[in-house]
Amino acid sequence: MPIIEVANLHKRYGDVVAVDDVSFEVEEGEIFGILGPNGAGKTTTVESIVGMRQPDGGTIRVLGLDPRRDRAELRRRVGVQLQESELPEKITVAEALDLYASFYADPADPRALLDELGIADKADARFDKLSGGQKQRLSIALALVGKPTIAVLDELTTGLDPRARRDTWQLVEDVRARGVTIILVTHFMDEAERLCDRLAVIDSGRVVAVDSPAGLVDRVTDEQRIVFLPSRPIDVGVLADLPDVNDVDRSGQHLVVTGTGNVLHSLVTTLAAQDVIATELRLDRANLEDAFVSLTGKAFDSATTAA
Amino acid sequence: MSALTKITTVEARLFFREPTAAIMTFALPIGLLVVFGSIGMGEDAESGGNAISDGFLPVMALSLSAAMLGFSVLPTVLAAYREKGVLRRLSVTPVNPVNVLSAQLLINLAAATIAAIVVLVLAASAYDLGTPGQVAGFVLTFVLMTAAIFAIGLLVAALAPTSRSATSIGMLLFFPSMFFAGVWTPGDLMPEWARPIRDVSPMGAGMEAMQDAWDGAWPGTVNLVALVVVAAIAGLASARLFRWE
Incomplete structure (x- = not known):
């Protein structure tokens, strides 16, 4: 049984259609990617899944819950790492994690989590003194501290150097190995190809294809x-x-x-x-990038260089 | 520990890690009191033929502290939290980001209160300026004035798109407030045309009412009603307009 079901999701902001018609299902235990160029509607889609947005059309079920109506229950079971969301500059890593742990009835041990994410030595460092990779690790820790069933990770590696990106990928695989279902939003081809079991390619607010990375490539040639x-x-x-x-x-x-x-x-x-x-x-x-170009009729580079 | 207690504890620590906020809130009013108290400003006022209350100096000092917090510290921090996605991040946890607002209000209220107590103790002990004659009226006015100023601060945080603009708007409110409160033109020195505004502007009404209370009278009804009205209108407007992201 799918753990997340999205059917005919539609969302507009004023006259601008952010998500036109998006449907897909996510199975328990998989890393499910949402891949597409900037402005394709990826973030709006996941924001609707975690209940931050009220869809204008379609239905969403997450763990059998309605993300808007059952917000409170959803918040306890879905961990979210958001794009461009920071912490107060002067909060320390340990303080932030302790604070977020206090929001949940049965949280993970913050110290153990810091250890696992390789930032235990930064426990007393203030947020504004962390490197991009360390901030990203802390952000993942905050998403996991509530022991979620599902983790939503939005543009996890944007702005990281290649080394930090590879470390972060390893981290995502480790998280999945703990049985957490992961939704990974990305506009990086290599990231999607390396991490995702299956992915939905989204372009201009529509799902172009849902398949495994290899399956998508085979469709093309x-x-x-x-x-x-x-x-x-x-x-x-x-x-x-x-x-x-x-x-x-x-x-x-x-x-x-x-x-x-x-x-x-x-x-x-x-x-x-x-x-x-x-x-x-x-x-x-052919690789995923070739598949993407063939599926969307767009060169991926020109779609992403604006980022 | 409840989420609000926990958030308040953390936010209180963060408050003291921001040196400018802490200095503005405590050092500025105490510094004013020490400087002007030392040159005997309060004591000489009445004998100078000017009907300025003994309470003017301490009342001004503690009002400045409340105004710094409400017009500057509070809106800047909240607007920054929204700008950086701190509130947005909280909105996807089981805890409502309203707790952050509440925590900020509590901390700023506590800071204003502590600054006021320090000022009052210093005024009475070091500079012989006495104490409020009508204590209940004084405390009531202080609470209403702080509520009115903080409500305006929340409204600024609700309307300002960035923390930078929140700071600017706060300052734009702060300086006229000081003028209409009579910080530079105490009592009868204020020009006629400005007096009606003084009577109803939050800092003006608050300072006037607290000086009355200092002199032993119950604060003026116009002053108190003005404070309640400002607090209610600004508070409701900010609750309606506040955006989490």
Whole structure:
């Protein structure tokens, strides 16, 4: 049974339609991504899920609750990490976590949580002295201190350096390993591809597709492209006749083989039978970004560089 | 511990970590009292032929403290909390962000009260300015004036888009308030045209009524009613207009 159900969500601000028609379901225990360019309606969608916004149309069920009507119960069971929400400058990490822990009947141990998130040594540091990554960790800690069933993480790694981003990703996987269902809002392709079990691609307030990252890529193309340098000259015709191979081409000394299915296996066994070693071998396949471009008809870069 | 108690404890610590707020609230009124008390301002007033109450100096000092808190500290902190998403973040926890407002009001009220008590004790002990003659009327006026000023502060916090603009609006209210309260032109020194405004503006009405109480009389009805009306209108308006994000 899905833990979150969103059906035909519609939300407008005045004349501006923020979310046109969004439907998806989230299963218990998964990391569910909401991916889309800025302004696609991602944040409005999650704000509706956590009861901060009154939808203009459609229905939402979270843990069987109505996010608006059953706000109080929802707040106890859903932890939220919000985009652009800070803490008072001079509050310390330990104070903030103790304060938030006091809001819940059965909170997690704040000290243990700080340890787990790797900011125990910052317990007495003030909020305005923390680095971006540390603030993000504290923010995740605050979302988890109530021992939530669901955690909503909005634009978790925006503004972090690559190292801090990778650490944060690991953290999200650790949280999921504790059995928490996670909704991850992001406009980063690599983040969605690395973390999400399934994701909804949203564009201009509509769901374009819901699938696993690999499933989304397969929808676009299953063609693979293999580039290698043969250890000795080889008859190109033999390769072109192999099953699953669509085309063979030369690029300088390198051969470029495109194909589908088990093309790599066919190619490698054939080369091995002829005692040819494939060096400098590289396998390219479409990635999530290609899938996104194909699904939305937009270049993802131009959609995000405004951020 | 209830959420409000916990939030108030934390917010109180944060209040004292902000040195400007703490200095403005305590050092400014006490400093004024010490400087003007030392040159004998209060004592000489009556013999100078000017009908200025002995209570003028302490009343002014404690009113300034309440005004600094209500016009500056309170709206700046609350507007900053909204601007930075502190209130928004709280709104997705089981605790209502109204608790933060309540905590801020409690802390600022406590600060105003402590500053007032320090001023009164100093005025009586160090500068021989006496004590309020009509204690109940004095305390009532102090509470009503603080309520009126804080309600205006809440309204500023509700209307100001940023903490910076909240500070500016607060200051724009603070200086005319001081003028109409007669800080520079006590008693009969105030020009005729400004007196009606003094009688009903929160700081003016409050200071006038507290000086009356100091001299032993029950505070004027006009003053008290004005304070109640301002507190009620500003309080209700801010409750309607306050945005959490």
